[in-house]
Amino acid sequence: MNSFLEQYVERITGLDMEASRAEAVYIGNLTVPPGALGKLESLAVQLAGITGQIKPSFEKREVIVMAADHGVCEEGVSAFPQEVTSQMIFNFLAGGAAVNVLARQAGAEVVCVDIGVNNDISHPSLVSRKVRYGTANMAKGPAMIREEAERSIETGIRIVEEAVQRGVSIFVTGEMGIGNTTASAAVMCALTNTEPREAAGRGTGLDDERLKHKIGIIEKALNLNAPDATDPIDVLAKVGGLEIGGLTGVILGAAANRCPVIIDGFISSAAALLARAISPEAAAFMVASHASHEQGHRLLLQALDLRPGLDLDMRIGEGTGGVLGLTLIDAACRIVGEMATFESAGISGSGAPEQP
Incomplete structure (x- = not known):
């Protein structure tokens, strides 16, 4: 890693365990049977550890949509043409995509970042941080050079730093x-030694024959580029994507600023895997929103040791599942913020320890 990343990663420390313990004790005094709130309890304890607050709240939230193109699309690994990337960006900016709809429901702002689209895009609301015009075809050589991979991560970090200055306290x-499930599967295989046939899914809707072809392309890219599993930057550079690198930076940036970061689907989870490889402490700040219907995502979540809050058979991407995860965040916060304790409600408890 370069000096910027090395110095930045040093800022990432673990959870505030004292706050987590205090939260667990407080939850034990709420007017429900012990453990009855399930994952919401563990989420509340995690949020307390992240923020240092027993009753945290997250008023300003952003969905960071990183957009980039992939040279491997030349190999016919997607059911959609590459120009759909640019077309969908304008859909995001117009507020018409699925993530926009769900973000409005959750009170979140969608920020779209051009980190590597393969053509020039201009729009007043677009954040233009292009590292390069799409990746190279990883089936013929490295997707990018190491310096570009590092710059993509730095870009994600800087996007978060700017958002924190605006008062944002939670990220999705x-x-x-187009083509990013292929790159994400390759990253997963390189870092976890998973077979491509287990990691690769249908993406935007491949039939059996084209899925088999996609698996073959991933195998070819891995064999040709030989990414070093002990070096996450090398993996990103050789078989990753610019938006994957950008999201890796978003996750690291959130962790360094002690903000929760909600991980969306398969592509976001591949970025989370890279972020954890760069900084193991960053894992404590990740919240898995849902289990995607994309093949390999459950295995990827297992590798990350993350338990998804939702299982809706979704495979849209964009941050849609992550935005839905904000509902769980809000629920956990309201439970500890508004629910009565046995003492305040005048109810006989179950012998739960007193609040410190």
């Missing part, structure tokens, strides 16, 4: 890039 990962 989102992405757009």
Whole structure:
């Protein structure tokens, strides 16, 4: 890693365990049977550890949609043409995509970042941070050079730093890039030693024959580029994507600023895997929103040791599942913020320990 990343990663420390313990004790005094709130309890404890607050709240939230193109699309690994990336960006900016609809429901702002689209796009609301015009075809050589991979991560970090200055306190990962399930599967295989046939899914809707072809392309890229599993930057550079690198930076940036980061689907989880490889402490700040219907995502979540809050058979990407995860965040916060304790409600408890 370059000096910027090395110095930045040093800022990432673990959870505030004292706050987590205090939260667990407080939840134990709420007017429900012990453990009855399930995952919401563990989420509340995690949020307390992240923020240091027993009753946290997250008023300003952003979905960071990183957009980039992939040279591997030349190999016919997607059911949609590459120009759909640019077309969907304008859909995001017009507020018409699925993530926009769900973000409005959740009170979140969608920020779209051009980190590597393969043509010039201009729009007043677009954040233009292009590292390069799409990746190279990883089936013929490295997707990008190492310096570009590092710059993509730095870009994500800087996007978060700017958002924190605006008062944002929670982030959702989102992405757009035709071909990015291929790159994400390759990253997963390189870092976890998973077979491509287990990692690769149908993406935008491949039939059996084209899925088999996609698996073959991933195998070819891995064999040709030989990414070093002990070096996450090398993996990103050789078989990753610019938006994957950008999301890796978003996750690291959120962790360094002690903000929760909600991980969306398969592509976002591949970025989370890279972020954890760069900084193991960053994992404590990740919240898995849902289990995607994309093949390999459950295995990827297992590798990350993350338990998804939702299972809706979704495979849209964009940050849609992550935005829905904000509902769980809000629920956990309201439970500890508004629910009565046995003492305040005058109810006989179950012998739960007193609040410190």
